[in-house]
Every structure is written in C-alpha cells, then in structure tokens.
Amino acid sequence: MCRHLAFLGEPVALAELLLRPPHSLEHQSWAPRSQTSGVVNADGFGVGWWAEGDPVPARYRRAVPIWGDPSFADLARVVRTGALLAAVRGATLPGADGEAAAAPFAGDRRLFSHNGAVPGWPGPMGALAATLPAAELLALEARTDSAFLWALVLHRLRAGEAPEAALAGTAREAAEAAPGSRLDMLLTDGTAITAVTWGNSLSTLTGPDRVVVASEPYDDDPRWRPVPDRTVLTATRAGVALTPLEEHSP
Numbered sequence: 001m002c003r004h005l006a007f008l009g010e011p012v013a014l015a016e017l018l019l020r021p022p023h024s025l026e027h028q029s030w031a032p033r034s035q036t037s038g039v040v041n042a043d044g045f046g047v048g049w050w051a052e053g054d055p056v057p058a059r060y061r062r063a064v065p066i067w068g069d070p071s072f073a074d075l076a077r078v079v080r081t082g083a084l085l086a087a088v089r090g091a092t093l094p095g096a097d098g099e100a101a102a103a104p105f106a107g108d109r110r111l112f113s114h115n116g117a118v119p120g121w122p123g124p125m126g127a128l129a130a131t132l133p134a135a136e137l138l139a140l141e142a143r144t145d146s147a148f149l150w151a152l153v154l155h156r157l158r159a160g161e162a163p164e165a166a167l168a169g170t171a172r173e174a175a176e177a178a179p180g181s182r183l184d185m186l187l188t189d190g191t192a193i194t195a196v197t198w199g200n201s202l203s204t205l206t207g208p209d210r211v212v213v214a215s216e217p218y219d220d221d222p223r224w225r226p227v228p229d230r231t232v233l234t235a236t237r238a239g240v241a242l243t244p245l246e247e248h249s250p
Contacts, residue, residue, distance in 0.1 A: 002041060002087050002088060002089045002090055002103065002113065002114065002115045002116075002146070002215075003025060003028050003029065003032065003041055003087065003088050003115060003214075003215040003216065004025075004085065004086065004087035004088075004103065004104075004113040004115055004186050004214070004215055005017065005018070005025050005084075005085070005086050005087075005212065005213070005214040005215070005218070006084070006085045006086075006186050006188050006193045006195075006212070006213045006214070006235075007083065007084050007085075007210060007211070007212050008082065008083050008188075008190075008191070008192075008193060008210065008211050008235070008236065008237055009082060009083075009207075009209050009210030009211060009212075009237065010082060010209040010210065011052070011080045011081055011082040012080060012081070012082075012210075013076065013077060013078065013079065013080050014047060014049065014075070014076035014077075014079050014080075014081065014084065014086075015073070015076035015077050017084065017086070017212070017218070018047065018066075018076060018086055019073060019076055021218035021219045022218075022219055022220075023216065023217065023218050023219060023220075024218050025066070025086055025087075025088055025214075025218065026066045026067055026088075028041070028088065028215065028216055028218075029041040029042070029045070029065060029066050029067065029088040030042070030065075030067065032216060033216055040090065041065070041088035041089055041090040042065040042068075042090070043063070043065075043089045043090055043091040043101075043102075044061065044062060044063045044064065044065075044088075044089040044091075044098075044099060044101060044102035045061070045062060045064075045065065045066040045069075045072075045086070045087065045088045045089060045102055046059060046060065046061035046062070046086065046087055046089075046099070046102040046103050046104055047059070047060055047061075047076075047084060047085070047086035047087075047104070048060075048084060048085050048086070048104040048106060048111040049079065049081035049083065049084040049085075050081055050082065050083045050084070050190040051081065052082070055109055055190070056109055057083075057104075057106060057109065057110075057111055057190065059104060059106060059111075060072065060075065061099040061100075061102040061103075061104075062099050062102065063098040063099045063101075063102065065088075066088050083188065083190040083191070085103075085104045085111040085112075085113055085186060085188050086104070087102070087103035087104060087113040087115075089101070089102050089103065091144070093121060093144075097141075097142035097143055097144065100141045100142045100147075101141070101142035101143075101144045101146070101147065103146060105141055105146070105147060105150040107150070107154050108154065108157065108158070109189060109190075110154075110157070110187060110188065110189045111187070111188055111189075112150045112153060112154075112185065112186065112187050113146070113185070113186045114145070114146035114149050114150070114183070114184070114185050114186075115182070115184040115185075115186075115200050115215055116181060116182030116183050116184050116198070116199055116200055117145060117181065117182055118145040118148075118149075118174060118178045118181045119178055119179075119180050119181060120178060121144075121145045121178075122143075122145070122148070124177045124178035125145070125148060125174070125177060125178065127177060128148075128152060128173055128174070128177055129148070131152075131155075132151060132152070132155055133155075136151055136154075136155060137151070139151075149170060149174060149183070149185065152170045152173070152174070153166045153167060153170045153185070153187065156169055156170065163187050163189075163192070163194035163234075164194055164232050164234060164243070164248060165248060166187075167185050167187060167194055167195070167196040167232065168196055168232050168245055168248040169248075170183075170185070171183045171185065171196050171198045171245070172245075175198065181198070181199065182198065182199035182200050183196065183198035183199060184196065184197050184198055184199065184200040184201075184202055184215070185198075186213065191236065192234060192235065192236045193211070193213050193233070193234070193235040193236075194232070194233065194234050194235075195213055195227070195232070195233040195235075196231070196232050196233070196245065197227050197228065197229050197230060197231045197233070198229065198230060198245075199229065200215065201215055201216060201226065202214070202215060202226070202227040202233070203215075203216065203217050203224050203225060203226050203227060204224070204225050204227060204233070204235065204240050205217065205221060205223050205224050205225075206223060206235075206239060206240055207223060211235045211236065211237060211239070211240065213227075213233065213235055213240075225240075227242065228242070228244075230244065230245040230246070231243065231244060231245060232244075232245055232248055
C-alpha cells in the first residue's frame with residue numbers, strides 16, 4: 001500500500017506540498033489519518049515533476065523512508081514546479097528492486113502511481129501478463145504489482161485509449177483477475193491529472209492557484225472534497241470532473 005499526491009498549479013517548492021503542511025505526505029507516511037492503506041509507508045518514496053520548458057518529467061526516488069533521506073529536504077526546499085506526482089511506498093511483498101519499485105513510474109512523458117495491492121501477487125496476474133508483448137514485460141521497472149499495473153495502463157495508452165479509459169479498463173481487468181484488489185491509480189502528463197478510485201481513499205482540493213488530488217488532505221482547508229469509490233476523475237487547472245466508473249464502457 002502507498003499514499004500519493006498529484007498537483008497542478010502556480011509553481012511552488014516541493015516542500016510546500018510534501019513536507020511543510022501539518023498532514024503532509026511525509027507525515028502520512030508514518031501517521032496517517034486513514035487506515036485503509038495500512039499505517040507505515042517505509043519502503044521507499046519518489047517524486048516526479050516538470051521543469052518549465054521541459055516536457056519530460058524529472059524523478060527523484062529512493063528505497064528509504066521519506067523521513068530517512070536528509071538530502072530530500074534540501075532538494076525540496078529549492079526545487080519549484082507547477083506540476084508533480086509524489087508517493088510514499090508500503091510494499092505489498094518484500095522485494096529486492098530498491099528505488100526502481102518506488103513510484104512514480106514514468107513513460108511517454110507521463111507519471112503514474114498506484115495506491116493499493118493485488119492479493120496473491122503475482123499469481124492471479126498470469127493471464128493479464130500474457131496480453132502484453134514480451135518486450136513490454138521485459139521493460140518493467142520492478143517486479144511489483146504497481147509496476148505491472150503501469151505496464152497495463154501504458155499499453156492501453158499506446159494503443160490510443162484516453163487516460164480515463166486506460167485507468168478504468170485496467171482497474172476492471174485487475175479486479176476481475178484478483179478479487180479484493182485495491183486499485184487506486186493516479187496518472188498525469190503535467191497538464192491534467194486522471195485518477196480512478198477502487199478500494200482506497202482519495203480527496204481533491206481546488207483553488208485559484210492549484211488543483212491537488214491526494215490520498216488524504218494535507219491540511220484542514222475546508223475546500224477538500226472526498227472522491228467516491230469506483231470513480232474516474234479528471235482534473236485540470238479549470239476544475240475537477242467525476243464520473244462513476246460504471247459509466248466508462250469496458
């Protein structure tokens with residue numbers, strides 16, 4: 001299980017979103033309000049962001065807890081961005097993939113993260129793995145359920161599906177293959193955020209200078225709104241649109 005946050009807005013320091021708020025992603029990694037995603041996320045963290053004028057996002061990922069990397073606080077103090085995706089990781093199973101297993105995952109100028117778990121991983125995913133070309137399986141960044149879900153989503157995107165359909169279709173297929181899966185997913189290209197809720201919490205914050213989509217509110221701003229379960233979300237600087245997952249055709 002993990003916790004994650006995506007942001008679009010006026011450029012801010014990474015620390016303003018991830019470290020300084022009273023219930024920041026760093027704080028959530030060891031003292032979350034919601035227990036649906038477990039309690040401690042100490043198996044790594046990552047942040048991906050866009051620099052002005054560069055369409056390819058940068059990433060900083062580590063296999064240590066976010067509170068255990070003193071260099072990140074210094075980096076987050078000075079790096080500013082108008083678009084990011086960050087996550088703290090609680091591993092589904094122990095593994096040896098190190099920082100490669102930490103979200104966000106990247107491809108085709110997009111960033112992706114997954115909050116949840118596939119029970120029985122990897123066994124139930126055999127049939128879905130067979131739908132991917134061998135080259136795409138070999139290109140997996142890590143041997144984890146989250147990295148595999150990203151491969152499924154990316155395959156759909158490259159086949160021409162819209163982000164909303166790619167996330168919704170992947171969630172349905174994974175849940176059918178492994179009932180009881182938790183499949184909240186975030187996807188962004190730096191101009192829009194797309195998400196699906198399936199088994200875990202998600203909230204949105206909209207304001208004149210930002211839109212944020214996060215596992216949990218990072219402060220007590222009354223503008224935070226919970227996203228219902230089994231919902232597809234699209235967010236831009238103009239606002240947030242919510243659609244029941246059942247309205248997205250398979």
